[in-house]
Amino acid sequence: xxxxxxxxxxxxxNSTVRISTDMIKRYTLTVLITCISLLCSRxxxxxxxxMDSLMTILQEGDRFMGSVAVATDGKIIYTAAVGFDDLExxxxxxTKTKYRIGSITKMFTSALxxxxxxxxxxxxxxxxxxxxxxxxxxxxxxxxxxxxxxxxIFNFTNASNYEEWNTESKTEEEIIQxxxxxxxxxxxxxKAEYSxxxxxxxxxxxxxxYKDSYSKIxxxxxxRPLGLKNTYVGSTIDVSNDExxxxxxxxxWIRENETDMSIPLxxxxxxxxxxxxxxxxxxxxxxxIISKSSLEKMTTMQDGFGLGIFQFPYYNKELYGHTGGxxxxxxxxxxxxxxxxxxxxxxxxxxxxxxxFLIGVLSCYYNKPYTLPVFGAIELKSTDLTKYLGTYSSTxxxxxxxxxxxxxxxxxxxxxxxxxxxxxxATAVDRFSFNPAGIVLEFEPSENKMTLKQxxxxxxxxxx
Numbered sequence: 001x002x003x004x005x006x007x008x009x010x011x012x013x014n015s016t017v018r019i020s021t022d023m024i025k026r027y028t029l030t031v032l033i034t035c036i037s038l039l040c041s042r043x044x045x046x047x048x049x050x051m052d053s054l055m056t057i058l059q060e061g062d063r064f065m066g067s068v069a070v071a072t073d074g075k076i077i078y079t080a081a082v083g084f085d086d087l088e089x090x091x092x093x094x095t096k097t098k099y100r101i102g103s104i105t106k107m108f109t110s111a112l113x114x115x116x117x118x119x120x121x122x123x124x125x126x127x128x129x130x131x132x133x134x135x136x137x138x139x140x141x142x143x144x145x146x147x148x149x150x151x152x153i154f155n156f157t158n159a160s161n162y163e164e165w166n167t168e169s170k171t172e173e174e175i176i177q178x179x180x181x182x183x184x185x186x187x188x189x190x191k192a193e194y195s196x197x198x199x200x201x202x203x204x205x206x207x208x209x210y211k212d213s214y215s216k217i218x219x220x221x222x223x224r225p226l227g228l229k230n231t232y233v234g235s236t237i238d239v240s241n242d243e244x245x246x247x248x249x250x251x252x253w254i255r256e257n258e259t260d261m262s263i264p265l266x267x268x269x270x271x272x273x274x275x276x277x278x279x280x281x282x283x284x285x286x287x288x289i290i291s292k293s294s295l296e297k298m299t300t301m302q303d304g305f306g307l308g309i310f311q312f313p314y315y316n317k318e319l320y321g322h323t324g325g326x327x328x329x330x331x332x333x334x335x336x337x338x339x340x341x342x343x344x345x346x347x348x349x350x351x352x353x354x355x356x357f358l359i360g361v362l363s364c365y366y367n368k369p370y371t372l373p374v375f376g377a378i379e380l381k382s383t384d385l386t387k388y389l390g391t392y393s394s395t396x397x398x399x400x401x402x403x404x405x406x407x408x409x410x411x412x413x414x415x416x417x418x419x420x421x422x423x424x425x426a427t428a429v430d431r432f433s434f435n436p437a438g439i440v441l442e443f444e445p446s447e448n449k450m451t452l453k454q455x456x457x458x459x460x461x462x463x464x
Contacts, residue, residue: 046077047364054360061375066347069274073340074282085244098243099346101331102268102324106199109266110308114294121209134180140188146198147307154182155195169262192303196267203266226283234261234271246328247349256328268326278342281335353438378426382409387445392461
C-alpha cells in the first residue's frame with residue numbers, strides 16, 4: 001500500500017512528468033528494501049537476552065511452564081518454551097508443544113459467526129428462540145448479544161456443582177438443559193457480563209446453520225486456509241501427540257483433572273501453539289478470515305466488550321485479543337495493528353500473572369523500562385498465621401474474603417464469595433500474594449484490616 005500511494009502521488013503530475021519503467025523499478029526496489037530493513041530492525045531490536053532471562057527466572061522459580069511466541073508482519077522474531085508436557089515422565093516442552101487455549105477459542109468462534117453472517121446464513125440482530133425456545137428471554141436475546149456477552153444468560157461454568165461433572169461428557173441437549181434451568185442474571189442488553197454460556201450457544205447455532213460439527217466448520221473456514229496444522233478442537237489429552245497435561249502449583253506442581261471438551265465447545269475447546277496463534281491473529285487483522293467491515297464490528301467496544309475480543313492498554317497503545325484459562329492451562333493472545341505485532345503466551349502451569357508476563361514481553365519489543373521479577377517466599381509457622389484468619393468485608397468491593405489455612409496449617413488460603421479457594425504465598429511480614437492473578441494481600445493484624453491490591457487498584461477490608 002505504501003508503494004501504491006507513492007505512485008498515485010506521482011501519477012497526479014503525469015501531464016508534466018514522465019515516469020520510465022526503470023524509475024518505477026528503482027523506486028519500488030527502494031521501498032521494498034526499506035520495508036525489509038524496518039522488519040529486520042524490529043527483529044534485531046527485540047531484547048532477546050532480557051526475554052531469555054525472564055523465561056529462565058520463571059522456570060527456576062517454579063512460576064511458569066509453557067511457551068511464548070512473538071511475531072511482526074507475520075514473521076516469528078522470538079519463540080521459546082520451558083517446563084514439561086508430562087512432568088511425571090520428565091517430558092520436556094518444546095515450541096511444538098500444544099496447549100488447551102481456553103477462552104481464546106472465543107475469537108475463533110466470533111470470526112466463524114461473522115463469516116456465517118457474511119455468507120447470509122445468519123443475522124446479528126435475529127433472536128435465538130428458534131434455536132433455544134427453553135432459554136429464558138430467548139425471544140429478546142439476539143446473536144449479537146451472545147457475541148457481546150449482553151444476553152443476561154447465567155454463566156453455567158459458575159454453577160456451584162460445576163467441578164462435580166465437568167470431566168464427564170455431555171450432549172447438546174444436556175448442556176442446553178443446564179443453561180436453561182438457571183435464571184437469567186439481568187435483562188437482555190441491559191449491560192455486559194462475561195458468560196461462557198453465550199459462546200456454547202453460538203457453537204450450537206453454527207452447527208445448525210452449517211449442518212456440520214464445530215470441529216469441521218473450524219477446519220474448513222479457518223484452519224486449512226491458514227495452514228494451521230497444530231490447531232484443532234481438543235479431546236482427551238495425548239502427550240504422544242505433543243499435547244501437554246496441565247498443573248497447578250501448591251508447594252509443588254500437581255497435575256490437574258481434564259475438562260471434557262464436549263462442555264466448553266466454542267467457548268474454550270481449542271488446542272494450539274503460540275506460533276499458530278500469532279498466524280491466526282495476523283490473518284484476522286489482515287482481512288484474510290473475515291471482511292474489514294466485520295473486523296470493525298468485532299473490535300468495536302461496548303462496556304469493555306467487543307465480539308469475542310477485548311482491548312488491552314500498554315502505555316499509549318491499544319492491543320486487541322483475549323485471555324484463556326481451563327484446568328491448569330492459561331493463555332494470552334494480543335495483536336497491535338499499528339505494528340502488526342502478535343504475542344501469544346500458552347501455559348500448562350502458571351504461578352505468575354500472565355498480564356505481568358505480557359508486560360515483560362512487550363518491554364522487550366518496545367525497549368521500555370522493566371525490572372525482572374525476583375522471587376523469595378518466607379517460611380511461616382502455623383502460630384504465625386492465626387492472626388490473619390477470619391472473614392473480611394469491604395465497602396469498596398461486594399465480595400467477602402475468608403482467610404483460612406491449608407490442610408497442613410502452614411500456608412494461608414483465601415476464598416472470595418462464590419469463588420474457588422487459592423493458596424497464598426508469604427512474601428514479607430504481613431504480606432501475601434497469589435501470583436497467577438496478580439493479587440497481593442497486605443494485613444494490619446492489630447487493626448483487623450486487610451488491603452487487597454490487584455491491577456493497580458486497592459480495596460480496604462475489615463475483619464467481621
